[in-house]
Amino acid sequence: MIGKRALLTCALEAGGLHRLLEATPSWSGLLVLNYHRIGDPTGSPLDWGLWSAGEKQFADQVRYLARHFDVVGLESLDEILEGRRGRHVMITFDDGYRDNYEAAFPILQAHGVPAVFFLTSGFLDDRPVAWWDEIAWMIRTSRKTDINLPGWLDDRLMFDEPDRQQAVDALLRIYKQLPHDRTANFLDNVANATGSGRCPRHVGDSLWMDWSMVREMRAGGMDIGAHTVTHPVLANLPADRQQIEIENSRQRIETELGEPVRAFSYPVGQPESYNADTQAALQRSGIRWAFTYHGGYVPAHSNALNPLALPRAAVERETDSASLRSLVTLPQLFA
Incomplete structure (x- = not known):
């Protein structure tokens, strides 16, 4: 059964409205897209739900975003959240999979756009299977x-x-x-x-980036954020354990990069995955921006903005070119 959003996407595509919306913006603010893995999961015994796009699919998406939107990194975030006009899109990745470096990073560089990579520091250090x-x-x-x-x-x-x-x-x-x-x-x-x-x-030995890859990506214009040490559902931990997961992850990344880490993304990222204790721990650790995983975007001059609960929209293998165009031209409906 075709859902309402899929039907609306078909109508927008058939009527040529995507092109009109690309040229005539219907929104202003910040739309954050979230990816996990890039490549083809066929034959893998691991969680296929983590693959967000194939390499060609991701390259097409980045090319499209670079052509029609202002793709930004963390350095632009303050101005945007203070109301800078424009259609700002941020590309983010969670966890620290090696294909982020091997597949996504060269594509991003080829198109001259930044992205933010949120790292589960213990995955890079200990190489477990998540x-x-x-x-x-x-x-x-x-x-x-x-x-x-x-x-x-x-x-x-x-x-x-x-x-x-x-x-x-x-x-x-x-x-x-x-x-x-x-x-x-x-x-x-x-x-x-x-x-x-x-x-x-x-099995985990070849899954994750190493710190030299992270440093190369940072030198290549990518931003790095924290995503805990072991990727627990933070709200299921007592407050002191949450603090340790957040603070130790931040410190570990700062040690490797030699610069402050001020951005964080919540593991799992649903409303029930974090709580007031989590956000208090983030503030104590000097985190300025934290990102969720339950959809939405930030309209310009938003009156209800919480910088520790910035929304992100998921990009998944099923996100074809028409679906992506709907998402980024009408986030009011599709994000």
């Missing part, structure tokens, strides 16, 4: 077609080839709701129920 990728690995490598996690699922979780992503997504939803001290036990339960065991640590 919890979402481990859940996906356990489902995708399982020989079973159903699992039962007593106390967590109302019914047995059924899954089959070729696409097991729905099962992955169901387990991720459960994980994100758990108190942090129960997450390790949950992963053990999934490992047992799938028969796959826990994902071998060596």
